[in-house]
Amino acid sequence: MKKSDFNFNLPNELIAQHPLPERSKSRLLKLNKYNGQTTDLHFKDLLNELNNGDLLVFNNTKVIPARLLAQKSTGGKIEVFVERVLSAHQAKALLKSNKSVKLGSTILFNGQPELIVTAKQGMFYLVETRGDKSLSELMEVYGHMPLPPYITREADQQDDQRYQTVYADDKQAGAVAAPTAGLHFDDELLAQIKAKGIQSAFVTLHVGAGTFQPVKTEDIESHQMHKEWLKVDQAVCDAVKRAKVNGGRVIAVGTTAVRCLETASTKGQIEAFEGDTQIFIYPGYQFKCIDGLITNFHLPESTLVMLVSALAGRENILNAYQHAVDEKYRFFSYGDAMLIV
Secondary structure (H helix, E strand, C coil), X not given: CEHHHHCCCCCHHHECCCCCCCHHHCEEEEECXXXXXXEEEEHHHHHHHCCCCCEEEEECCEECCCEEEEEECCCCEEEEEEEEEEECCEEEEEEEECCCCCCCCEEEECCEEEEEEEEEECCEEEEEECCCCCHHHHHHHHEECCCCCCCCCCCCHHHHHHCCCCCCCHHHEEECCCCHHHHHCCHHHHHHHHHCCCEEEEEEECCCHHHHCCCCCCEHHHCCXXXXXEEECXXXXXXXXXXXXXXXXXXXXXXXXXXXHHHCCCCCCCCCEEEEECCCCCCCCCCCCCCXXXXXXXXXXXXXXXXXXXXXXXXXXXXXXXXXXXXXXXECCCCCEEEEC
């Protein structure tokens, strides 16, 4: 298949630049993956679309303040965008500067030398702390929420809360982009879901900056996916198997949860897994675990719009997206949601 097969026209004014005042007040477009039928709902209507015994699988990763503005020893400006924390004192990062960054360069914060550039790996650099501060301490003081490139404003205090799911686990900090389907859930809706007998399970996938990288090859099968670290523990496997045996559906909350569950199910049945994944899901892929998906609307020609097309069919997805454009749904991270069942 071709990258251009997944293109669609999206007016810029539909790209949400701010979250709604309330998380669960978003709209929800329901799509029947078999016949392509769409239904306009509100996110709180999700409760009526789920059945007792269904299993929702959430990604509990926590977004780190990965964007740091600093100075080079020469005085020039440099942006450090942490892609992955490797240890308490080392990270893989994107470095943005007017001139190329030399190995051995020192990076300063408020005039203090805090980081040193030690190596280069493809488009990324390895950076290490110089002083006593750990990377997490540096990010705590100097870091900003890493809003996606299509949000054209600077991050503010509101984003510290709203570009984070309410169930993000402090022990699972490591994402540099939010699992945005989860941003629509608030504590009240989660309590209602539990009260209805709908089960929940939590996986972890640290979303990397590669999620925003464009597909550069017209032949999508030639595209090489970025690596992301994930963990699916035995409790999740047991919950999935229990739901299947009891006739419930396994519904992933977000494409990152899909990547977790399908990576852990590569042998045909879900097994505990911890490590990197480069799974690339596009039409023709045979799903081994999930039955449905809650997701936001994705960028044209992106690997994520290819993933949802694999689940619901390319024509169904493109027709649903056109409906969303016509009805002025809000797109991308702070936008509205879709339920594919």
